[in-house]
Amino acid sequence: MELKEISKEVRKNILLQIYSAQSGHPGGALSCADILTTIYFKTMNDGDKFVLSKGHASAALYAVLAEKGIIAKEELTSFRKLNSKLQGHPSLLKLNGVDVSSGSLGQGLSVANGMALAFKLDKKENNVYVILGDGEIQEGQVWEAMMTAAHYNLNNVIAFLDYNKLQIDGSNDEVMKVAPVKEKFESFGWYVQEIDGHNFDEINTAIENAKKQERPSMIVANTIKGKGVSFMENQCGWHGKAPNAEQYEQAMKELI
Amino acid sequence: MIATRESYGKALAELGEKYKDVVVLDADLATATKTIDFKKKFPERFFDIGIAEQDLMGTAAGLALGGKIPFASTFAIFASGRAYDQVRNTIAYSKLNVKIAATHAGITVGEDGASHQALEDISLMRSVPNMVVVSPADDKSTKWIIEEAINYNGPMYIRLARPATEEIYDENTKFELGKGIQHGDGEDATVIATGVTVAEALKAKEELAKDGINIRVVDIHTIKPIDKDLIVKCAKETKKVITVEDHSIIGGLGTAVCEVLSEEYPTKVIRMGIKDEFGQSGKWNELMEHYGITSKNIQEIVRN
Incomplete structure (x- = not known):
């Protein structure tokens, strides 16, 4: 199947989970769906690791794992319910397939660095892939980890910024300006590329470029929050809200 | 007379030979936490993270996920306070094999004063699920607990002191985790x-x-x-x-x-x-x- 086709299924899985739970974060899950699909279906080799640092996009990770066959599709409706493996935010002890637990923002990059250091110590060629949210980089620890990755030349860390420019209370610009992101990352010693985060060729090319670098890579992926569902697109109101029956039906129709 | 942080530093440097997966992280305090001995002996397995305790804990978590046995060292006040959320959410929640070696605990830090005196760290760490909390009293018990920590699989908070205190135990003392x-x-x-x-x-x-x-x-x-x-x-x-x-x-x-x-x-x-x-x-x-x-x-x- 083409990545484009898989990502459609991933989006449907995302909506199914959030609709079933009547809880979750559709906006930011839909915005990173194409990146996640590419990482899991095209990029990752055996032993590579993935960190969903913006853990609230858990539905996107589970959606991809379901398409990969790592979790059963029937399990998706247990999302966020009592005794489910599909916790609100990913938990590695609850679900095989989650490489790193996340949820408290700003911590994933540090963990990725640690795994990358372990790969280097063991002389393994593996990479660690990370997705960060744009609101998330308001957390100071992200910048501590940016320094660490550059300091130790962790060229096996390849991170994405899911740059949809919206967060809970409004746009990044309104809440806490993060721009200019490219210049910030560059000044921290990272190799930075800027792409369309919904264009599979661009995502793939950026990853291939990143693999050739001698330093850590940040791929600033311009994305659309709620991508794929017309009424959710670019609406910060859909950050953490579940669709009702009518909205769910409409959304699923759009994804056929 | 010897401080438990000194015993910790010596134990790490010694045990580093036997346990090749042990790695040590510090936050610009290696001379004070005494991880400096390990750093000198095994520079490739020592990582200074700079004055960034949150990143220290996160990086240690990643190393544990990569199969290493990381000792993350800093003062108790920063390990348990500054980096509480990282310890709770990133290390303990996933039961990662990170040893938090927290030196300079309590008022016995001395002259640095209240900002550096961790008086709540046992309380904080004890309430986190999956966390083992230890507080050795002298040289022998510290050296024992460090090897025990290496062999125990899971997060452990090791509370160590700054000042030199009396030696209490000898080579014949039998220690057991969880037994007073x-x-x-x-x-x-x-x-x-x-x-x-x-x-x-x-x-x-x-x-x-x-x-x-x-x-x-x-x-x-x-x-x-x-x-x-x-x-x-x-x-x-x-x-x-x-x-x-x-x-x-x-x-x-x-x-x-x-x-x-x-x-x-x-x-x-x-x-x-x-x-x-x-x-x-x-x-x-x-x-x-x-x-x-x-x-x-x-x-x-x-x-x-």
Whole structure:
């Protein structure tokens, strides 16, 4: 199947989970769906690791794992319910397939660095892939980890910024300006590329470029929050809200 | 006389030979936490993360996920306070094999004052699920606990002190994780101590014996999981139960003992420690006197 086709299924899985739970974060899950699909279906080799640092996009990770066959599709409706493996935010002890637990923002990059250091110590060629949210980089620890990755030349860390420019209370610009992101990352010693985060060729090319670098890579992926569902697109109101029956039906129709 | 942080540094450097997966991380305090010895011997397995304790804990978590046995070292105040969320959410929640070696705990930090004196760290770390909390009292017990930590799979908070204190144990002492060590079998009182206060309690035991007052001292080197059986046994066998710690009386050793006794064998417990206040600057032994956790203070409480 083409990545484009898989990502459609991933989006449907995302909506199914959030609709079933009547809880979750559709906006930011839909915005990173194409990146996640590419990482899991095209990029990752055996032993590579993935960190969903913006853990609230858990539905996107589970959606991809379901398409990969790592979790059963029937399990998706247990999302966020009592005794489910599909916790609100990913938990590695609850679900095989989650490489790193996340949820408290700003911590994933540090963990990725640690795994990358372990790969280097063991002389393994593996990479660690990370997705960060744009609101998330308001957390100071992200910048501590940016320094660490550059300091130790962790060229096996390849991170994405899911740059949809919206967060809970409004746009990044309104809440806490993060721009200019490219210049910030560059000044921290990272190799930075800027792409369309919904264009599979661009995502793939950026990853291939990143693999050739001698330093850590940040791929600033311009994305659309709620991508794929017309009424959710670019609406910060859909950050953490579940669709009702009518909205769910409409959304699923759009994804056929 | 040797500080438990010194013993920690020596143990790491020594055990680093035997255990190749041990890696050490520090936050620009290697000369103070004594990880410097390991750094010199195994530079490729030592990572300075800079003055960034949150990143320190996260990076250690990643190394643990990569199969390493990381010791993340910094002062107790930063390990348990500054990086609490990282310890809770990234390390403990996933039961990652990270050893948090927290030096300079308690008021015995001394001159640096309240901002650097962790008086709540036992309380914070004890309440985190999956976390084992240990607080060795001397050189031998520290060296033992470091090797134990390497062999134990899971997160562990190791509380270490700045000042040099008396050596208590020798090569023949048998230590066991989760088991307290009873000194003597006096029935006049049980003094339960941990870390730097164990030596004080033992001194008090000696002094009191001169006056015919016979107490026993229990070294609780493992605060979590705590040795319930020994605590209950001692409460049953003695007239008084006293706890003494270089920590707040809220949430620390004293509270842990009260939790055990209130459920298993209701007993009055006198908690000696820092009484819900911040510390201050001063020499470490002056501070112990000021806050009332020395041998003399213990003797007074027993006599009363």
